Each structure stands twice: as structure tokens, then as C-alpha cells.
Amino acid sequence: MHAVAAPERASASMKTVHVDLGDRSYPIYIGAGLLNHGELLRKHIPGKRVLIVTNETIAPLYLERCRKALLEGGQLQVDDVILPDGEEYKSLEVLEKVWDKALECRMDRGTTFLALGGGVVGDMTGFAAACYQRGVHFVQVPTTVMSQVDSSVGGKTGVNHPLGKNMIGAFYQPRVVLVDTDTLASLPDRELASGISEVVKYGLIRDAPFFEWLEANMERLLERDPGAIAYAVERSCINKAEVVAADERESSEGVRATLNLGHTFGHAIETGTGYGVWLHGEAVAAGTVMAADLSYRLGWIDKSLYDRIVSLLTRARLPTLPPASMTADQFRSLMAVDKKVLAGKLRLILLRGALGNCVVTGDFDPAKLDETLNHFCAKSAASA
Numbered sequence: 001m002h003a004v005a006a007p008e009r010a011s012a013s014m015k016t017v018h019v020d021l022g023d024r025s026y027p028i029y030i031g032a033g034l035l036n037h038g039e040l041l042r043k044h045i046p047g048k049r050v051l052i053v054t055n056e057t058i059a060p061l062y063l064e065r066c067r068k069a070l071l072e073g074g075q076l077q078v079d080d081v082i083l084p085d086g087e088e089y090k091s092l093e094v095l096e097k098v099w100d101k102a103l104e105c106r107m108d109r110g111t112t113f114l115a116l117g118g119g120v121v122g123d124m125t126g127f128a129a130a131c132y133q134r135g136v137h138f139v140q141v142p143t144t145v146m147s148q149v150d151s152s153v154g155g156k157t158g159v160n161h162p163l164g165k166n167m168i169g170a171f172y173q174p175r176v177v178l179v180d181t182d183t184l185a186s187l188p189d190r191e192l193a194s195g196i197s198e199v200v201k202y203g204l205i206r207d208a209p210f211f212e213w214l215e216a217n218m219e220r221l222l223e224r225d226p227g228a229i230a231y232a233v234e235r236s237c238i239n240k241a242e243v244v245a246a247d248e249r250e251s252s253e254g255v256r257a258t259l260n261l262g263h264t265f266g267h268a269i270e271t272g273t274g275y276g277v278w279l280h281g282e283a284v285a286a287g288t289v290m291a292a293d294l295s296y297r298l299g300w301i302d303k304s305l306y307d308r309i310v311s312l313l314t315r316a317r318l319p320t321l322p323p324a325s326m327t328a329d330q331f332r333s334l335m336a337v338d339k340k341v342l343a344g345k346l347r348l349i350l351l352r353g354a355l356g357n358c359v360v361t362g363d364f365d366p367a368k369l370d371e372t373l374n375h376f377c378a379k380s381a382a383s384a
């Protein structure tokens with residue numbers, strides 16, 4: 001763990017986590033009210049022009065504050081583009097609005113695209129930045145738990161395809177991530193819970209003490225206790241930064257794929273139900289339980305660990321069963337196009353051993369996966 005206190009603190013409680021990627025390294029600033037400290041952003045913006053990309057929900061809440069933070073130094077020209085809100089708009093068609101705006105405004109290669117919003121805005125803005133004139137600067141100002149603990153860090157950018165989640169995209173790192181935890185005050189409860197799903201993930205894949213802390217503090221998080229939120233965001237970013245630094249591009253032998261725990265099932269749920277019906281974190285929660293069930297069926301984890309996972313996600317008000325509408329066959333066909341499939345073989349992130357340990361493997365009995373899918377689909381249909 002290597003969270004480092006920033007020498008130039010915007011506030012006493014600001015934390016800085018570094019993502020170490022050589023000459024593309026960048027800081028993640030985390031703190032309450034950081035949007036009032038525009039210098040933290042401006043010092044990482046090399047050119048004169050910024051395009052803020054946001055959506056119609058976030059714009060009335062935070063666009064003017066963000067614009068002010070950028071304009072304060074008197075050096076920048078700031079434009080914005082406001083996208084429709086929703087996972088169903090995370091598409092190439094909608095992304096073109098960003099390029100249209102940049103071209104209309106005659107933005108050159110020195111421009112910075114700034115994502116102000118959740119994971120949808122962040123993933124889209126990063127991909128737009130990666131492609132515009134073959135690459136302009138990119139900055140992340142995440143405003144959801146999901147984006148503050150996960151999506152703003154690590155450079156996975158892109159859009160969905162009707163046949164699969166995040167299928168079109170690029171690895172493209174931001175120059176800075178500015179996390180103002182005060183923005184979470186306006187986040188709906190359902191979105192808060194969705195983000196917690198990925199927080200639980202870090203505990204399961206590599207940080208057992210964090211999982212235990214979550215078991216002790218879940219209610220504080222749901223009540224938005226500022227100390228609990230700040231700790232969970234920082235610890236999540238430390239975990240994500242370490243994984244990304246070790247394996248930036250998710251190599252087949254590397255560790256980054258572990259961040260995909262529950263996602264092969266979860267992405268199948270998001271695609272199968274239609275983007276936007278289940279939130280990403282909700283789908284990942286159900287997918288995590290399914291991955292844990294398979295791990296247990298394979299004899300790789302104890303029943304007691306499986307029960308702890310179900311209990312913690314339930315306390316977080318997250319689903320632990322897939323949608324009743326989905327069949328095992330539908331799961332099989334959607335999971336077959338997962339990005340981790342290698343030479344036609346499905347690879348999954350499964351838990352193995354004590355809490356905090358996992359493997360990325362295609363080496364499991366496929367009959368056990370069928371058992372998991374059949375069990376969960378039947379159970380969900382019966383409870384509908």
C-alpha cells in the first residue's frame with residue numbers, strides 16, 4: 001500500500017494516491033470540497049482549452065462549479081458538451097456528439113477532455129479523447145461512488161455494443177483524477193449501493209482486512225458517514241492503482257483481470273436485460289455471488305466465506321440473484337463473448353483459498369458452471 005500525502009495539500013484531509021505508470025503516471029486527489037481547489041486540476045492541464053463532457057443530470061449540479069475551477073487561473077478557455085444520461089446512451093452514436101462539439105469549436109491537439117460524472121461519462125470521454133485527432137489530454141472528475149472507487153482509475157475507456165458490454169474501446173490514461181467526495185451528497189441511494197459492489201470486490205480479490213472493515217462499517221457507508229466514505233474511496237483507489245500499475249493492459253497472464261470478479265456474469269446480465277435496466281454494480285453483485293457459488297462448488301472456498309459474501313452484499317442492499325427473466329442458455333451465450341475468452345475458452349475470476357485470494361482461470365469443470373447457472377436461474381425464477 002502506498003498512499004502518499006501530497007506536499008501541496010488543498011485541505012488538511014486530502015489524500016493522494018499515485019498510479020505508477022512511468023511517464024504516464026498520475027495522481028488521484030481525494031477529499032471533500034476539492035472542486036473548490038481548481039489549481040489541483042489546472043496544474044495538470046497543459047494546453048489552453050478544455051472540453052467538459054458531462055450529462056443532463058450532473059450539469060445542473062456541478063458543471064458551473066467545475067467551469068469556475070478551471071477558469072479561475074485566467075488561462076483556460078472552457079467549453080462543454082452535455083450528453084443524455086444513462087447506460088443505454090453509452091454508445092458510439094452518442095459519443096459522436098463529443099467529437100462534433102470539439103470540431104465545431106475547432107479544438108486542436110492541445111485540448112483537454114474533462115469527464116465530469118459517473119462511469120458512463122468517464123468511459124465515454126476517455127475513449128473520445130483517445131480518438132480525437134488520435135489523442136488529446138484527458139482528465140477525470142468522478143462524481144459517483146462507482147467512478148470514484150473504480151472507473152476513473154486505470155484507463156479502461158469505451159462504449160457498449162448491442163452484443164456486448166464495453167466491446168469498443170481503448171486503454172487511455174487520464175493525467176489526473178480529482179475526487180471530490182462532497183459530490184456524493186446528491187447521489188441516489190441505489191447508485192451509492194451500486195458503487196459499493198466494486199468496493200467489496202477489492203476486499204475479495206486482494207484485501208481481506210478491507211473486507212473485514214466493510215463487514216464492520218457497511219451501515220456507516222450506507223449512511224454516507226464522511227469518514228467511512230473517505231476511507232473506502234482511498235483504500236479502493238490504492239488497490240486499483242496497485243493492480244493497474246502491475247498490469248496496465250490486462251495481459252493474459254497478468255493480475256488486472258482479477259478486477260473483473262463477477263463481471264462475466266454481470267456483463268451478461270447488463271446486456272441480457274438491456275443496458276440501463278440493472279445498474280452495473282447491481283449486475284456485478286449478483287455476478288460475484290454466482291462466481292463465489294462456482295468457487296464453492298469446485299471446492300475452492302468454504303461455505304462460510306460464500307455466506308459472508310451473500311450477507312455483506314445483502315446488507316449493502318444489492319441483489320444476490322440474477323434477473324428472473326434470464327435463462328442459463330442466455331447466460332452461456334452472452335458469456336461466450338466475454339473479453340477474457342482466449343482461444344474459445346472462457347476464463348473466469350474465481351475465489352480460491354482464504355478470503356482475499358482469487359485466480360483467473362479457464363481450468364475448471366464446465367459441468368460445475370452449468371450447475372451454478374441452472375441453480376441461480378431456477379432460484380431466481382422461483383422467487384419472482
Ligand SMILES: NC(=O)c1ccc[n+]([C@@H]2O[C@H](COP(=O)([O-])OP(=O)(O)OC[C@H]3O[C@@H](n4cnc5c(N)ncnc54)[C@H](O)[C@@H]3O)[C@@H](O)[C@H]2O)c1
Nearest residue numbers: 057118119120121143144146147150151156183186187280
Ligand atoms: N472503466 C472502468 O474501469 C470501469 C469500472 C467500473 C465501471 N465502469 C463503467 O461505469 C459505468 C457505471 O458507472 P456509474 O455507476 O457511475 O453510472 P453512471 O455514470 O450512469 O452514473 C450513475 C447515475 O448517477 C448520476 N450521477 C452521477 N453523479 C451524480 C451525483 N454526484 N449526484 C447525482 N447524480 C449523479 C448519473 O447521471 C447517472 O444517472 C458502467 O458503464 C460501467 O461499465 C467502468
Ligand SMILES: O=C(O)C(=O)C[C@@H](O)[C@H](O)[C@H](O)COP(=O)(O)O
Nearest residue numbers: 150154156165166256259260263339
Ligand atoms: O479496471 C478494470 O480492469 C476492471 O475490470 C474494472 C471493472 O470494474 C470495470 O467494470 C471494467 O469496465 C470492466 O472492464 P471489461 O474489460 O470487462 O469491459
Ligand SMILES: [Zn+2]
Nearest residue numbers: 198263280284
Ligand atoms: Zn465493474
